[in-house]
Amino acid sequence: MTQLSREREFLIETLQSLDRAPPKPYPLSTLNEPEPFTAPGRNPMTPEFDCRNCGVCCSQIPLIVAGDIREIIKHVKIPPEAFVQFYEPDEFIDEFAPDDQWLEMEDGLRVIAMKRVHDTCVFRDNGKCLIYAHRPLMCAMHPYQPRDVNEDDVEFNLECHHGCRGIPTGPASPKALKALRDRFDRFCKREWDYDDLVKKWNRKGRKRKSEEDFMRFIGVID
Ligand code: SF4
Numbered sequence: 001m002t003q004l005s006r007e008r009e010f011l012i013e014t015l016q017s018l019d020r021a022p023p024k025p026y027p028l029s030t031l032n033e034p035e036p037f038t039a040p041g042r043n044p045m046t047p048e049f050d051c052r053n054c055g056v057c058c059s060q061i062p063l064i065v066a067g068d069i070r071e072i073i074k075h076v077k078i079p080p081e082a083f084v085q086f087y088e089p090d091e092f093i094d095e096f097a098p099d100d101q102w103l104e105m106e107d108g109l110r111v112i113a114m115k116r117v118h119d120t121c122v123f124r125d126n127g128k129c130l131i132y133a134h135r136p137l138m139c140a141m142h143p144y145q146p147r148d149v150n151e152d153d154v155e156f157n158l159e160c161h162h163g164c165r166g167i168p169t170g171p172a173s174p175k176a177l178k179a180l181r182d183r184f185d186r187f188c189k190r191e192w193d194y195d196d197l198v199k200k201w202n203r204k205g206r207k208r209k210s211e212e213d214f215m216r217f218i219g220v221i222d
Pocket residue numbers: 057058059062114121122123124128129130131132135136139
């Protein structure tokens with residue numbers, strides 16, 4: 001058994017005992033259906049969204065930030081090296097990594113994201129996210145894209161879906177919209193805090209900057 005398989009087995013055993021509420025599985029045969037989001041243009045209303053649990057989003061490179069790592073460690077109690085991976089720029093040919101989240105490391109630029117096993121996130125197992133209640137906010141926002149309505153308000157659409165198979169089910173209720181906006185506020189705060197951390201880290205120069213140094217720098221290991 002490879003080290004990755006062992007880590008994954010350990011994670012699955014540990015995480016299966018957690019209290020979680022994953023999305024319901026969706027039959028694989030539906031993956032051949034036509035794309036549900038082919039209509040161009042923006043939806044002026046934030047729609048409710050029915051995740052069909054196809055797993056496409058989890059098979060990309062799920063980017064994370066320090067706040068996500070802290071939350072997972074706090075609730076799931078596993079070491080960061082079991083689920084954090086440092087990716088190189090050439091692993092992002094068809095993906096997107098924000099400019100201000102690249103870390104200067106001793107071996108070059110890296111960005112942090114979920115570790116992947118067999119081309120999917122290490123936390124995805126049997127069609128479920130094993131850490132659903134504590135998943136990174138990037139995952140929790142997917143596939144919504146924010147759109148400024150005015151200085152104080154934001155709506156969301158499903159424009160940028162990267163092959164997402166979910167379906168809009170009608171305009172979001174005020175309660176659902178408020179929950180989404182609250183989540184988005186937490187997401188922005190976490191991203192901005194992380195951008196500041198990355199700036200500080202990159203100011204330190206490249207010498208002796210290992211993955212372990214970075215974990216220590218963000219305070220997730222001693
Ligand atoms: S943390 Fe969960 S939702 Fe996010 S990519 Fe991994 S399995 Fe998918």
